[in-house]
Amino acid sequence: MQAKRLPGPSGAGKAPTGISGFDAITGGGLPLGRTTLLVGGPGSGKTVFALQFLVHGVQHCDEPGVFVAFEETSQCILDNASGFGWNLNAPQRKRLFFLDAQPQPDLVQSGDFDFCGMLAALESQAGATGARRIVFDALDIVLALLPDPHAQRREIYRLHTWLLARKLTGIITLKADTDHTNAISQQPFGFMQFMVDCAVILNHSVVQGVSQRNLRVQKFRGSSFDENESPFLIGASGVEVAGARTLDSVETQVSTERISSGVERLDTMLGGGYYRGASVLVTGFSGTAKTTLSGAFVQAACQRGERTLFVSFDSEGSEVIRNLASVGIRLAPFVKSGVLRMASARTISGSAETYLVRIKALAREHRARCVVIDPVSTWSKSGTDLNAHSVAERLIDWSKADGTTLLCTRLLDEMSSPAEGSSPLQISAQVDTWIHLNYLVQAGERNRGLSIIKSRGTAHSNQVRELILSDSGVTLADIYTAGGEVLMGTLRWEKERAERVANEAVEVARKLKRVRLDAEEAELEVRVKSLQTELVAKQIEKALLLSSSKSLAGDVSRDRTRLEELRGADAIPPAVRTGGAP
Amino acid sequence: MSSLPVVFKFRLYVADDALNSAQARSNLAALCKTYLPDRSEVELVDVFKEPKRALLDAIFMTPTLIRLAPLPVRRIVGSLSQTDLVLRALDLEGETDAAQRSVGAIHRV
Numbered sequence: 259m260q261a262k263r264l265p266g267p268s269g270a271g272k273a274p275t276g277i278s279g280f281d282a283i284t285g286g287g288l289p290l291g292r293t294t295l296l297v298g299g300p301g302s303g304k305t306v307f308a309l310q311f312l313v314h315g316v317q318h319c320d321e322p323g324v325f326v327a328f329e330e331t332s333q334c335i336l337d338n339a340s341g342f343g344w345n346l347n348a349p350q351r352k353r354l355f356f357l358d359a360q361p362q363p364d365l366v367q368s369g370d371f372d373f374c375g376m377l378a379a380l381e382s383q384a385g386a387t388g389a390r391r392i393v394f395d396a397l398d399i400v401l402a403l404l405p406d407p408h409a410q411r412r413e414i415y416r417l418h419t420w421l422l423a424r425k426l427t428g429i430i431t432l433k434a435d436t437d438h439t440n441a442i443s444q445q446p447f448g449f450m451q452f453m454v455d456c457a458v459i460l461n462h463s464v465v466q467g468v469s470q471r472n473l474r475v476q477k478f479r480g481s482s483f484d485e486n487e488s489p490f491l492i493g494a495s496g497v498e499v500a501g502a503r504t505l506d507s508v509e510t511q512v513s514t515e516r517i518s519s520g521v522e523r524l525d526t527m528l529g530g531g532y533y534r535g536a537s538v539l540v541t542g543f544s545g546t547a548k549t550t551l552s553g554a555f556v557q558a559a560c561q562r563g564e565r566t567l568f569v570s571f572d573s574e575g576s577e578v579i580r581n582l583a584s585v586g587i588r589l590a591p592f593v594k595s596g597v598l599r600m601a602s603a604r605t606i607s608g609s610a611e612t613y614l615v616r617i618k619a620l621a622r623e624h625r626a627r628c629v630v631i632d633p634v635s636t637w638s639k640s641g642t643d644l645n646a647h648s649v650a651e652r653l654i655d656w657s658k659a660d661g662t663t664l665l666c667t668r669l670l671d672e673m674s675s676p677a678e679g680s681s682p683l684q685i686s687a688q689v690d691t692w693i694h695l696n697y698l699v700q701a702g703e704r705n706r707g708l709s710i711i712k713s714r715g716t717a718h719s720n721q722v723r724e725l726i727l728s729d730s731g732v733t734l735a736d737i738y739t740a741g742g743e744v745l746m747g748t749l750r751w752e753k754e755r756a757e758r759v760a761n762e763a764v765e766v767a768r769k770l771k772r773v774r775l776d777a778e779e780a781e782l783e784v785r786v787k788s789l790q791t792e793l794v795a796k797q798i799e800k801a802l803l804l805s806s807s808k809s810l811a812g813d814v815s816r817d818r819t820r821l822e823e824l825r826g827a828d829a830i831p832p833a834v835r836t837g838g839a840p
Numbered sequence: 841m842s843s844l845p846v847v848f849k850f851r852l853y854v855a856d857d858a859l860n861s862a863q864a865r866s867n868l869a870a871l872c873k874t875y876l877p878d879r880s881e882v883e884l885v886d887v888f889k890e891p892k893r894a895l896l897d898a899i900f901m902t903p904t905l906i907r908l909a910p911l912p913v914r915r916i917v918g919s920l921s922q923t924d925l926v927l928r929a930l931d932l933e934g935e936t937d938a939a940q941r942s943v944g945a946i947h948r949v
Binding site for chain 1: 853855856858859860861863864867887888891892894895898899900901902903904914915916917918919920921922925926929
C-alpha cells in the first residue's frame with residue numbers, strides 16, 4: 259500500500275498508519291509520541307491493524323518498530339502477515355522487532371508483580387534499534403494475571419508513563435465486547451480510554467447474516483477526526499478503511515469528452531452522450547429494459563475499442579449476452595476478443611464491502627475504462643441499506659478518481675411508491691446522469707418510457723421518450739402528447755393516424771375553397787373586362803354624338819347662309835343674327 | 841526421607857528495589873532458610889541493570905523466580921506471598937510437615 263502523507267499542518271504530529279482511509283479519517287494518522295488504544299472483539303482485526311502500522315513505519319517512515327505479542331507467538335503473527343504481501347526485505351526485517359511475551363502455560367503466579375521486567379527489556383531493545391513505534395498486542399492477557407484491579411491500573415499507568423517518557427508512538431490492543439460500544443468504559447480496562455490520547459474501536463458484527471466490520475475513532479486528543487463509524491475490510495493488502503473522501507484528497511481529472519450511450523437519440527437528448535468518467539444511473543422497475551440500455555452502452559464502448567467490465571448480479575454472463583442478442587446487441591465477439599469481460603456476481607457472496615473490493619480488483623485486472631453494474635440495488639440486500647449506500651457512494655468515488663465511466667442500474671421496487679427517489683439505495687444524488695425508465699399502462703398496453711431526470715453539466719432534453727426495442731436495436735420515439743394526455747404505443751399510432759386523416763381532410767377542403775375562389779376571381783376579371791369594353795363603346799358613342807351634333811350645327815348655319823344667298827337677301831335681319839327669333 | 845540432598849538453584853529477577861521485588865527477595869530467603877537449609881543457591885538479577893538477560897530469559901513480569909535445578913525448570917511470578925502455592929509449584933509440599941514448626945516465618949514479611 260502506498261503511503262500518502264497528507265500535506266500541510268494537518269499531518270503534523272501524526273504518525274501515518276499506511277491504512278488507506280484511516281489516515282484520512284484522522285487527518286494524518288495516530289498521535290505521534292502518544293498512546294493509542296485499539297479496542298475490539300475477537301477477530302475484529304486489531305492485530306492486523308497494529309502490525310500494518312508497524313510495517314508502514316519501517317517501510318515508509320523510517321521508523322523502526324517493536325511488536326510485543328502477548329497472545330500469539332511472533333512466528334504465528336509473521337505467518338499470518340505474509341498473506342498481506344507486506345514484503346519486508348532483510349534490513350527492514352531487522353528493524354521490526356518481535357518480542358514474545360506470552361505467559362507460559364505452566365506459569366505460577368503468587369502475589370503481586372509488575373511489568374518492570376518487560377519495560378527494562380524493551381528499554382534496552384528499543385534503545386538498540388532506535389524504535390519509534392511500539393505495539394502491545396492483547397495487553398489484557400497479562401493484565402488478567404494481576405491479582406486486583408488496583409494493580410492492573412497501576413501497571414497500565416506504569417506502561418503509559420514509560421511510553422510517554424520514551425516518546426514512542428504506541429498502540430495497545432485490548433479485547434472487548436464491542437456490541438455495546440458505549441459501555442466500554444464499564445468494562446474491566448475501560449478506564450484506559452480516559453488515559454490514552456486516542457482510542458479506536460473496531461467492531462465486527464453480523465447484520466442479517468452478513469459480516470460487517472466497522473471502525474470508529476472514539477477520541478483523539480488535540481485533533482479533529484471523522485466521528486462516524488467507517489466500514490473497513492481486511493483485504494489482500496491489509497486493512498482498508500472506507501473513509502469518505504476529504505477535502506484534502508486530490509481533485510480528480512474531469513473530462514469534457516462525450517461518449518456514446520449506444521442509443522443515437524439518447525445521445526442527442528443528452529447533448530452528445532455521457533461524459534467520460536461520469537457515473538450514470540439507470541433506474542426502473544423490472545423489465546423496463548435497464549439491462550438492454552446498459553448493453554447498448556457496452557456495445558458502443560466495445561466498438562470504440564474500450565476495455566469494458568460488465569458485472570451482472572442477476573444472471574450469468576452468457577445469459578446476458580444471449581438476451582441482448584435478441585435486441586440486436588451483439589456482445590459475444592467482444593468477449594472473444596477480450597475487450598469485454600463479463601462477470602457474474604452471483605458467485606460472490608458476502609457484504610457489499612466485499613463486492614466493492616472484488617469489482618475494483620476485477621476492473622483493475624481488466625484495465626477497464628467502462629464499468630457496468632447491473633443492478634447495483636442487489637447490494638442493499640446484503641447487509642444494511644446504510645452500508646450498501648456507503649459502498650455505492652464509494653464505488654462512484656472510486657470510478658471518478660479512476661476516470662472510469664460507470665453505469666449502474668437500479669431496480670425499483672414496484673410495490674414502493676412511484677416517486678423515483680424512494681429506493682433504499684439513494685445514490686441518485688451522487689451520480690452525474692440519472693435516466694429513469696418507466697412503464698405507462700394505457701389501453702391494455704405497457705409501454706416503456708425514458709426520461710432524463712438529471713444530467714450534470716449538460717443541457718438535456720426534458721421530454722419523455724418512448725423506448726422501443728426491436729430486433730434491430732434500441733430506438734427512441736417521440737411520445738404523443740395531446741390535450742394533457744401522453745400517448746404511447748398503439749394509442750400513439752392510432753392517434754397519429756387519426757390526426758393524419760384529419761389533416762388530409764382539412765387540406766382537401768382548403769384546396770376546394772381555393773379553386774372556388776380562383777373561379778370567382780376569374781369570373782370577376784371577365785366581368786371587369788366586358789365592362790371595360792362596354793365603357794369604351796359608350797365613350798366612342800359619346801364622342802360620336804358630340805362630333806355629330808357639332809357638324810349638324812355647322813351645317814345649319816352653312817345652310818342658312820346658302821339659303822340667304824339663294825334668296826338674294828340684301829341684309830341679314832338682326833333677329834336672325836342674334837338668335838333667329840323675330 | 842530425603843536421603844540424597846538435592847540442591848535447589850534459583851534465579852530471581854527483580855526490578856531494582858520495587859516493593860514486590862523486595863517482598864519476593866525476603867520471602868525467598870525465608871523459604872530457603874526454612875525448607876532448604878544449606879541446599880539452595882539464589883542468584884539475583886536486576887532487570888534494570890541487566891535487561892539483556894531478562895530478554896534472553898523472557899522475563900516480562902517482575903519479580904520472577906526461576907528454579908533452574910532440579911529440573912524441570914519452573915517459573916513463579918509475583919512476590920511469592922502465598923507460601924503453600926509456592927511450595928506446591930516447587931514440589932516442596934512433602935517437606936511442609938517436616939518444617940511445620942517454622943512456617944510462620946514467611947508470613948511475617
